[in-house]
Amino acid sequence: MRDxxxxxxxxGGVGKSSITVQFVQGVYxxxxxxxxxxxxxxxxxxxxxxxxxxxxDTAGVAQFVAMRELYIKSGKGFLLVYSVTxxxxxxxxxxLRELVLRIKDSTNVPMVLVGNKCDLEDDRVLSIExxxxxxxxxxxxxxxxxxAMYKTNVEEAFIDVVRQIMRKEAVTxxxxxxxxxxxxxxELELKQQQNQSQSSGQSNDHTLRNESDTIINAxxxxxxxxxxxxxxxxxxxxxx
Ligand SMILES: Nc1nc2c(ncn2[C@@H]2O[C@H](COP(=O)(O)OP(=O)(O)O)[C@@H](O)[C@H]2O)c(=O)[nH]1
Ligand SMILES: [Mg+2]
Numbered sequence: 001m002r003d004x005x006x007x008x009x010x011x012g013g014v015g016k017s018s019i020t021v022q023f024v025q026g027v028y029x030x031x032x033x034x035x036x037x038x039x040x041x042x043x044x045x046x047x048x049x050x051x052x053x054x055x056x057d058t059a060g061v062a063q064f065v066a067m068r069e070l071y072i073k074s075g076k077g078f079l080l081v082y083s084v085t086x087x088x089x090x091x092x093x094x095x096l097r098e099l100v101l102r103i104k105d106s107t108n109v110p111m112v113l114v115g116n117k118c119d120l121e122d123d124r125v126l127s128i129e130x131x132x133x134x135x136x137x138x139x140x141x142x143x144x145x146x147x148a149m150y151k152t153n154v155e156e157a158f159i160d161v162v163r164q165i166m167r168k169e170a171v172t173x174x175x176x177x178x179x180x181x182x183x184x185x186x187e188l189e190l191k192q193q194q195n196q197s198q199s200s201g202q203s204n205d206h207t208l209r210n211e212s213d214t215i216i217n218a219x220x221x222x223x224x225x226x227x228x229x230x231x232x233x234x235x236x237x238x239x240x
């Protein structure tokens with residue numbers, strides 16, 4: 001079974017714990033200790049594949065910056081959560097996304113943008129369009145408005161990020177396979193080149209031997225014609 005580590009990020013009070021607990025346990029917890037940072041496991045089947053999800057519900061306490069770097073490093077996918085009732089929470093996500101991209105040293109990181117508390121229509125200060133705009137600015141990062149209270153789009157958001165991780169892994173594996181095949185082909189070509197140069201080296205030997213044969217035969221003929229020369233054919237053959 002594949003392991004998928006998903007990290008839930010966002011400023012305090014946007015509903016990270018509520019979303020996570022709703023997804024993992026199927027319950028809505030009215031009040032959750034805002035300082036608690038916890039990880040949960042959930043097994044689900046996505047597109048016929050069994051997945052073991054590890055979900056880290058972060059608490060975003062400022063003094064744990066070093067820890068934040070660690071879990072961003074180890075996270076495979078990210079839920080970036082703001083609340084539609086808090087304008088500032090969306091602004092803070094811009095910085096969080098920058099941080100994720102910087103730490104992952106990539107612009108291709110599986111993530112979804114989540115606008116939570118969409119059930120609170122009267123308190124809403126951010127429209128769907130505001131979320132869509134940010135998603136477009138981020139290169140069409142999938143965007144969901146959710147309600148942890150009513151379980152709206154909660155599963156969809158998590159499944160989306162896991163699918164992105166799966167797709168990225170599939171691409172990476174295909175690239176690795178392609179690189180391996182290229183390497184194999186290169187090695188084969190190198191071997192063939194070596195074999196070729198070896199066999200052409202052997203034919204050079206033949207040429208040399210043929211040349212020296214000719215010289216010796218010429219000398220032999222010379223000595224046969226000149227009785228003063230004592231070189232005999234048998235002697236020449238021994239030299240060879
Ligand atoms: N109406 C409504 N309230 C929510 C929703 N999600 C969270 N809350 C409330 O918002 C407050 C903060 O939620 P919490 O999950 O602790 O936020 P966190 O600090 O991001 O983990 C709690 O009182 C929750 O009950 C939601 O979807 N709708
Ligand atoms: Mg929390």
